[in-house]
Amino acid sequence: MRRALLILLLLVATAVLIGLAVVEDPGYVLIAYKNFRYESSLWAAVALIAVVWLAVYLIRLLLSLVFVSGGVVNPWSRRNRKRRVQLASEQGLLDLAEGRWARAVRHLQRAAEGEQQPLIYYLGAARAANELGDYEQSDGFLEKALERQPHAELAIALAHAELQQARGQTEAALETLQVMRDRHPHHRQVLKHLQQVHQQRGDWPAVIALLPDLRKDKVLGDAELSALEQQAWSARLASAATDGLNNGEIALQPLTQAWQHLSKAQRSEPQLVAVYAEQLRVLGAPEEAEEVLRAAITRQYDSRLVELYGQVRGRDAAKQVQTAEGWLKTNPTDPVLLLCLGRLCLHNNLWGKAREYFESSLSFARTPQTCAELARLLAQKGELQRSNELYEEGMQLLDRRVTAPLVPATAGA
16 A cells, blocks of 8 residues: 555656646757658657557557467467477376386377477387387387487487397397497497397307406496406306217316416406316316315415315315315314315215314304205214204205395394
8 A cells, every 4th residue: 555655656746747847848849851840849759759659569469469369279389289299298208107108109209299309209109119019110219210310329229229138139139239339339338238138148258258348448347347257257167168068078178278268367266266166077077176176275265165175076085185174274163164174074984073073063153064964974873863853954944044034134234
């Protein structure tokens, strides 16, 4: 109320001032151009200009209202088309995220056709069509995306390879990625997808050949790359051992050649040493396996290798026991080493020492393997009741391992 009163007072004061100015001196305005002549007082000219400006303003406002209302009413207006495309894109992406594939295809296709940069919508529609099993339509969306945005060839090819991989078309995915690698040899996503396809195909030599580029271009983290490297070489060694069993004849050459292809650091990795020794044992070369394990454990003690050492038979069984007992000096409480010694003593017919080692191993860790070994020894010695108790305990421990639920880690643990 106060504001309205103040405005009214200002208007009255302005009118009074203008009236006083008009009374004091009306002024004179003359506009002459050829035959045109306009004469009036200054204040009449000012009023005319104000009226003309107001008329122009009102006409523009009226025209804008007409055009805006026409845009709202006209379903084919630019405004309504843009609004429909926006709604289709929002709904399509929501359908895609929530797994409504058929609706996602419909909405994303509509959005792609109305956008100047339709790549994301065509890629989404291709994925939805792929989920529906309509591979032809899926590839068609990718072709349209390439036609509309040819500079996005790499992104489209990566999406195509991913969809082919999801379909199980690993050969086609490999061809797509190889073309992209020729054009973009150091692109991380191309190399990562190639590694995944080779891994899915079980082509471990190809994975091994790709490892230098994966390391050079830092496609994977150090831990992930190390795990992949060990997995690939483990599979390669197993494959080489299988090659050594062809035609019913046993040959160590493929396995030893594969082992020599590893670097010196890799031949010191406990996991790879264990795989190599196990394959030597499978091929009927336990003496060579014992030598490899003994050298690796002497160089760097590892319980996994020690457990395997107790299962191979070297050329000198007594020396093998002495070697393992030497490790006992620095690892007297390792239950795996005690189990290993018990097994080696059994092989040397040292029944008393074997029993002592098995019982000592059980005092540090109750494992199904140790229970079974000691139970078998006691059964041979005629202690059937104790043997049966250990067999039963071993079965219970085994059942617990199989049926143990996964307990999530608590916060702050």
